[in-house]
Amino acid sequence: MKALRSLIDKIKPNFEKGGKLEKFWVVFDGLETFLFVPKHANHNGVHVRDGIDLKRTMFTVIIAMIPALLFGMWNVGYQHYTAYGEASTLMDNFIFGAIKVLPIIIVSYGVGLGIEFLVAGMKGHSINEGYLVTGMLIPLILPVTVPLWMVAFASAFTVIIGKEVFGGTGFNIMNPALLARAFLFFAFPAYMSGEIWVAMDPAKTLVDGYSGATSLVYFDEGASALTSNISTTDMFMGTIKGSIGETSTLAILLGGLYLIYTGVGSWRIMTGVFAGGYLMGLLFNFLAGSAYPGMAVPAHFHLIIGGFAFGAVFMATDPVSAAQTNRGKWIYGLAIGAFTVILRVFNPAYPEAMMLSILFFNVFAPLIDYMVVQRHIKTRLKSAYQ
Amino acid sequence: MSENGVIKIKRGFDIKLVGKTNPVIKDLPLSEIVAVKPTDFLEVIPKMLVQAGDEVKAGDHLFYEKDRPELKFTAPVSGEIVEVFRGEKRKILEVKILADKEQKYRDFSARASQPWTRDSVTEVLLDSGAWNMIRQRPFSTIAKVDDNPKGIFISCFDSAPLAPDLNLVILQNKDAFEAGIRVLQAFNVPIHLSLRNNVTGNEVFSSVKGVKIHYFEGPHPAGNVGIQIHHISPILPGQVVWYLDPQQVVTIGNLFTTGKYKPERIVSLSGSEVKETAYYRTIVGNSYNAILEGNVSEGYNRYILGNVLTGQHVKAEGYIGFYDQQITVIPESSESEFLGWLLPGFHKLSLSRTFFSWLNKDKEYKLNSSQNGEERAFVVTGEYEKVLPMNILPVQLLKAILAKDFEMMEKLGIYEISEEDFALCEFVCTSKMPVQQIVSRGLEIMRKEG
Numbered sequence: 001m002k003a004l005r006s007l008i009d010k011i012k013p014n015f016e017k018g019g020k021l022e023k024f025w026v027v028f029d030g031l032e033t034f035l036f037v038p039k040h041a042n043h044n045g046v047h048v049r050d051g052i053d054l055k056r057t058m059f060t061v062i063i064a065m066i067p068a069l070l071f072g073m074w075n076v077g078y079q080h081y082t083a084y085g086e087a088s089t090l091m092d093n094f095i096f097g098a099i100k101v102l103p104i105i106i107v108s109y110g111v112g113l114g115i116e117f118l119v120a121g122m123k124g125h126s127i128n129e130g131y132l133v134t135g136m137l138i139p140l141i142l143p144v145t146v147p148l149w150m151v152a153f154a155s156a157f158t159v160i161i162g163k164e165v166f167g168g169t170g171f172n173i174m175n176p177a178l179l180a181r182a183f184l185f186f187a188f189p190a191y192m193s194g195e196i197w198v199a200m201d202p203a204k205t206l207v208d209g210y211s212g213a214t215s216l217v218y219f220d221e222g223a224s225a226l227t228s229n230i231s232t233t234d235m236f237m238g239t240i241k242g243s244i245g246e247t248s249t250l251a252i253l254l255g256g257l258y259l260i261y262t263g264v265g266s267w268r269i270m271t272g273v274f275a276g277g278y279l280m281g282l283l284f285n286f287l288a289g290s291a292y293p294g295m296a297v298p299a300h301f302h303l304i305i306g307g308f309a310f311g312a313v314f315m316a317t318d319p320v321s322a323a324q325t326n327r328g329k330w331i332y333g334l335a336i337g338a339f340t341v342i343l344r345v346f347n348p349a350y351p352e353a354m355m356l357s358i359l360f361f362n363v364f365a366p367l368i369d370y371m372v373v374q375r376h377i378k379t380r381l382k383s384a385y386q
Numbered sequence: 387m388s389e390n391g392v393i394k395i396k397r398g399f400d401i402k403l404v405g406k407t408n409p410v411i412k413d414l415p416l417s418e419i420v421a422v423k424p425t426d427f428l429e430v431i432p433k434m435l436v437q438a439g440d441e442v443k444a445g446d447h448l449f450y451e452k453d454r455p456e457l458k459f460t461a462p463v464s465g466e467i468v469e470v471f472r473g474e475k476r477k478i479l480e481v482k483i484l485a486d487k488e489q490k491y492r493d494f495s496a497r498a499s500q501p502w503t504r505d506s507v508t509e510v511l512l513d514s515g516a517w518n519m520i521r522q523r524p525f526s527t528i529a530k531v532d533d534n535p536k537g538i539f540i541s542c543f544d545s546a547p548l549a550p551d552l553n554l555v556i557l558q559n560k561d562a563f564e565a566g567i568r569v570l571q572a573f574n575v576p577i578h579l580s581l582r583n584n585v586t587g588n589e590v591f592s593s594v595k596g597v598k599i600h601y602f603e604g605p606h607p608a609g610n611v612g613i614q615i616h617h618i619s620p621i622l623p624g625q626v627v628w629y630l631d632p633q634q635v636v637t638i639g640n641l642f643t644t645g646k647y648k649p650e651r652i653v654s655l656s657g658s659e660v661k662e663t664a665y666y667r668t669i670v671g672n673s674y675n676a677i678l679e680g681n682v683s684e685g686y687n688r689y690i691l692g693n694v695l696t697g698q699h700v701k702a703e704g705y706i707g708f709y710d711q712q713i714t715v716i717p718e719s720s721e722s723e724f725l726g727w728l729l730p731g732f733h734k735l736s737l738s739r740t741f742f743s744w745l746n747k748d749k750e751y752k753l754n755s756s757q758n759g760e761e762r763a764f765v766v767t768g769e770y771e772k773v774l775p776m777n778i779l780p781v782q783l784l785k786a787i788l789a790k791d792f793e794m795m796e797k798l799g800i801y802e803i804s805e806e807d808f809a810l811c812e813f814v815c816t817s818k819m820p821v822q823q824i825v826s827r828g829l830e831i832m833r834k835e836g
Contacts (some may be wrong), residue, residue, distance in 0.1 A: 033760060036722035040757040043820040045805075046400065047694040048547075050814045051734030051741050053759020055727035056486065057816055060740045064577025111829045126760065170817075262391060263738040266768060295613070324767040324781060373782050380777060383620075 008032055026120045030127035049181035058132040060264045064185075064255035065136055065314065071251040072244040073097035076144045079198045079241055100144050100199050101244055107148050109135040109154040119164045122222075124250035131168030134158060135312060137177035140245025141182070141307065143196045150188060154180035174362040175321045178355055185355070190275075197241035213307035214241045220348040222293030226301060235304040246310040249303070256313035265317045268326060272333020273312035273340075277302045280338040284345055302341050311354035312337070321362040328365070329373040335368075336361050391411065392583050393602030393617045397775040399737055399810055403546040403694065403716075404658040404752045407665060409554055411652065414666040416489075416828075417673035419462045421471075421480040422448055426708040427518060429527050430479050432459065435647030440467045444515050445492035445647035448481050456531055460515030462649050462671040464490040479789035480705070483671075495645025502572040502642065511638070514647040516556040518708065519634035523615060523627050525833050530801070535628040537575055537619060542591040542632055543582040543602075545609030546693035550665065550712055551652035552632055553587035558652060558667075559636040560590055564637030565595055570630075580614040591632075607775065612807045616776045621802050633711055653706060657690075657715035658752040659683045668706060674713060675703045686718040688755045695809035696822070709835045719756030734758070737772065774809035778803065780811055784821065792835060800828055 014021045015028040032038075034055075042049060077093030089337040098319060112135045138154060161183075162176030163169060185192045195212040216234055227228045234240050238248020246252075259265025283300025288296040316322060316336050322330035336357050339360075343353030361368075397469035403538055424432040432449040440827040442461040451457040461634060463485045471480040478507055478724070498510050508531060511517035520529040520538075543552055558565050576598055581588045583601035600618055602608045611629045621627060630638075632770050637649045656663050661681050668674075678689070682702075684777065690697035698707075706713075731741030735751045770780035778799045786794035805822040 001459055005724070037727055037756075037759060039719045039722045039761065041719040041755040042686075042757050043699075045820055046809055046812045047690055047697065047699065047714075047755050048403075048686060048753040048813065049756065049818065050737050050738075050816075051731055051736040051743070051759045052764060052814075052816050053727060053818065054762045054816055055759065056740050059727060104458050128762065130765075168763065170765045262740045264740060264766075266770075319767045320765055322767070325519055325779060326768060326771055329768070369782075373779060373798075380797070380799060383777075 005036065008035070008283060024121075026124070026127060027117055030117065030120070033126070047179050054129045055132075057264055058129045061133045061263050061281075061314075062136055062258065064258045064265070065245070065252035066321075067141065067254045068140060068310065068314075069101075069136070069242075070094075071238055071248040072246075073101050073139060074198060075238060075247055076244065078239060080201070083200070083206055083210055083212075084200070085197050096199075101139065102243075103147065103148060104139040104142065104144075104151050107135065107151045108138045108384060109115045110157045110201075111152045112138075112159050115156055115159040115164075117161070119168075125168070128169035130163065131159065133185070134162075137351045138180050140314075141177065141181050141243050141310065143192070143242075143245055143378075144199050145196045145370045146184075146191060149182060150191060154184050156340050157183050159245040170320055172320055173366075174359055175188075175315055178315055178359055184357060188215055195242075217354060219294060219297060219305060219344065223297045226297060226305075232301075232304070235301070243307065243310075246307045246361075249309040252309040253314050259313065265313070266319070266322070266329050268329040269317045269322055269333040270312050272330050273308075273337040275305055276334035276337025276339075277308060277312075277341050278311075278337070279334075280341040284341065292345050292348075294348065302344070305345075306352055307354040308337075308340060311340075311358055315358050316361075321365065323365040323368045323372075325369050325372045325376075327375075328369045331372070332361055332365055333366050392603055392612075395602060395613065395617075397678065397772055397777045398545075398607055399695070399773050399814070400545070400604035400605040401549050401735065401753075401813070402748070404750045405656050405660055405663060405714075406548060406657045406750075407457045407550060407654040407663045409551065411554075411558065411665045411667060412667040412676055414464065414653075414672060414674075416485050416669065417676065418485065419468065419482050419673060420458060420465070420485045420671040421482045421669070421673075421705040422462065422671050423480055423705065423707055424449065424459065427528060430457070430459075432708045434470060434478070434481075436467050436481075438467050440465060440470055441465070442483065442488045443492045443725050445494065447515070449478075451528075454528075454530075456512055457518060457528060458512060458515050459518065460647060462647075462816065464667050469831055483784070491646040492748075493645055493647070494641060494647065495794045498642045498645050502512075502527075502569055504572050504574065506571055507572040507642075511642070514641055515794070516634075516638050516641055516647060516649075516660070520628050520636065521630070523612060523621055523804070525829055526714070526804050529628045530626075531627075533626045535573075535575055535626050536830065537627050538570055538573065538577045539580070539607055539611050539615050539618070539627055539629040540578065540632055540635060541580050541611040541614055541629070542588070543580070543585075543609045544693075544712075545582075545606040545741075546695055546712075547606070547691055547713070548654075548656035548714055549609070550652070550656075552585070553585070553590050555652045555665065555711075555747065556632050556636065557590050559639075559650075562636045562639035562643065563590075563632060563644045564594055566637070567597060568634035569638050571596055575628075578614075578618055580611070580618070582609070604775070607773075607810060610807055612802065612804050613775055616802055623801065624755045631709070634709075644753075644817070649708075651706065651711055653710065654712045655681075656712065659687045659715040659717055670708055670710075672707055673704070674706055677713070677760055678702055678715070682715050686720050688716050688718045690714040690716070691736040694753070695813060697810050710802075717752070717754040720756045723756075737769070757818050759816075760817065760819055764817050764819065766816040768806075769814045769816065769829075770811040773814055774807065776802065776807065780808065783828075784819075784824050787824050787831070790831060792832070795828055795832060800832055804829070 015025045076097035081088035158176045158180040163180040166172045260267040281302045284295040340353045340357040432451040447458045465483040465485040469482040473479045522529045565774040579718045583603045783798040
């Protein structure tokens with residue numbers, strides 16, 4: 001590593017102010033700090049610091065996404081071969097999936113990071129790590145059949161409209177990756193719903209009675225349609241159709257536990273979302289009538305179908321767009337979970353409610369915090385004058 | 387949180403470092419030059435009363451504070467003023483005294499005799515300069531003579547990293563400590579002593595008469611007087627409390643029993659880069675060069691007057707300040723670390739479990755002065771709350787300070803806090819924010835406006 005270090009030190013002057021490659025300072029700095037944690041010492045205040053930094057935090061989130069990613073790759077292959085009734089091994093499924101998924105990841109990172117570097121260069125600030133996570137989230141919430149140009153489009157939209165117009169990582173008001181998903185959903189509805197969840201091969205013939213419907217489609221037809229077509233185990237394990245990373249509740253929960261254990265993800269938000277969804281589901285079960293078949297679907301199904309788990313673990317917990325106070329996080333989580341179930345039940349035309357629910361409460365998070373702070377002030381005053 | 391009279395602090399974090407102080411007490415002889423540093427005192431603009439060439443006795447006035455002329459700052463030793471050392475903009479940094487071989491003291495014994503009343507005690511404390519040991523909350527400035535504090539708080543344990551063991555320190559001066567408490571009783575306000583629960587050696591404090599004793603449990607910052615005040619009797623708008631360190635009570639006790647102003651201190655020397663750690667019996671203003679010379683590891687070190695969270699970054703040569711009781715030496719950050727954010731990080735201390743160092747809970751760390759990453763916009767929430775054991779919303783309060791929103795700062799409890807209470811927030815911050823600096827700014831704004 002000494003050789004690499006001395007090489008970097010040798011070429012560094014070229015990029016510093018007055019050097020001939022001054023314009024590329026941001027790129028150089030980004031790469032240097034990626035390779036070496038800088039030796040910056042503390043000046044004022046504390047003399048020692050916690051080992052964690054934003055790079056490590058983002059890296060931890062990426063590790064947490066790996067189970068969902070690997071399972072998603074396998075499931076892409078599995079869904080493909082199942083559709084044609086072909087036998088396939090674990091490796092076959094995985095390799096097929098990897099060939100389909102990796103290009104999406106590469107395009108997402110390439111375009112997103114490219115724009116990040118460009119904007120950082122223009123504004124002269126250092127490159128933020130935020131996109132390391134966003135760049136992985138985008139592929140995981142898209143269908144595998146999404147055209148690559150659309151991924152590029154979504155990544156660009158995320159970085160520019162989702163983040164940079166607000167001032168970069170830490171200043172955005174909505175979850176950037178979800179914003180990309182919403183953008184694609186409304187701009188290109190044909191590519192975002194319908195028979196899009198399985199990578200098809202026009203040269204082959206589908207098995208008899210094949211249906212490309214996801215759990216959410218069956219959900220709208222009522223409890224019996226859901227339970228007769230897909231088993232609970234499949235829904236939990238994730239051998240169902242859906243976006244690349246969202247299907248396996250198990251893989252997502254593994255990531256969620258890792259986030260909670262390391263202290264990076266908020267357990268309050270995650271628990272809140274699951275509890276909110278489940279409780280609202282129970283309430284609907286109690287009130288179930290004929291007008292809305294979704295009301296009768298057992299409450300626990302809400303947690304394992306569609307993007308519920310993925311949203312709870314990886315999307316709602318984004319600290320920048322979520323509520324910031326501890327009490328606010330509970331309210332925010334519960335509200336997202338409950339609202340998702342309400343949308344699913346009352347608006348069958350629009351099945352995936354998780355995305356809009358999170359974006360909706362991203363906008364309301366500051367208001368939730370405001371109420372929590374006001375309440376805190378009141379109780380402080382009250383206890384002071386007792 | 388109070389249970390059987392024990393206040394349990396749950397939120398906080400103990401930073402375990404290599405280099406605890408050995409329980410050995412050595413004598414540090416008086417150095418040739420002794421210095422008084424006006425910069426030790428918050429909000430004090432010194433007006434000189436002496437000049438180079440003047441002879442002073444221990445306890446003689448050196449300067450006073452411009453806006454509060456009753457505050458006199460005195461010589462800790464007798465000798466000849468050799469220099470009034472100034473820095474930028476002619477700011478007075480050090481008043482240097484060539485110490486006498488035979489120390490001469492100003493005699494306070496006539497006025498310091500019993501009975502002790504508020505007036506007589508105040509007069510002697512002010513005249514001797516010992517008054518400056520009494521500070522107030524809010525703001526951590528020197529107490530105002532006319533204020534009626536609702537209590538005097540003394541934290542009898544220091545929970546900061548590598549902090550000195552105050553039980554051991556005060557055991558050397560138990561009688562003077564008790565005399566000091568009796569002097570403070572002349573103010574006729576409750577005196578609160580906060581002790582660490584369930585440790586041997588705290589009888590030195592628990593046996594003191596005429597005070598309220600509180601027991602605390604839990605991690606740092608449980609030993610911060612601000613945290614203790616918050617849990618014992620929070621400061622309401624318009625209220626003032628006073629606080630001192632136990633060693634300062636000793637000085638006051640000695641002043642009133644012997645009639646001499648002699649600000650002695652037992653200072654701990656700690657840190658991973660110290661060869662032989664120990665406690666040193668010395669006096670405020672003495673040079674600490676002698677205890678560091680040949681006693682620190684070679685290489686690039688950081689010298690800290692105080693602890694690693696709140697201490698002052700100093701050179702290897704200098705003088706012990708008015709409120710100091712600890713010197714820490716740690717390595718400077720000298721090398722950038724290859725893929726430091728990616729590796730398992732067994733040697734990296736973190737409140738989070740993102741590094742594998744959580745596998746070994748009791749490990750003592752050799753931390754250097756590295757920031758461990760670059761400053762970023764505020765992203766990760768919920769961290770500060772884990773290490774601030776107060777009914778205060780830290781992030782919202784800091785935002786109110788940055789927005790200069792006076793009303794909000796007041797409502798969110800700025801009068802209860804000080805920089806040291808937020809030091810752990812700064813330590814754990816993923817975005818490497820200068821938290822203590824922001825708190826300082828907020829307190830300064832409130833002092834000037836109030």
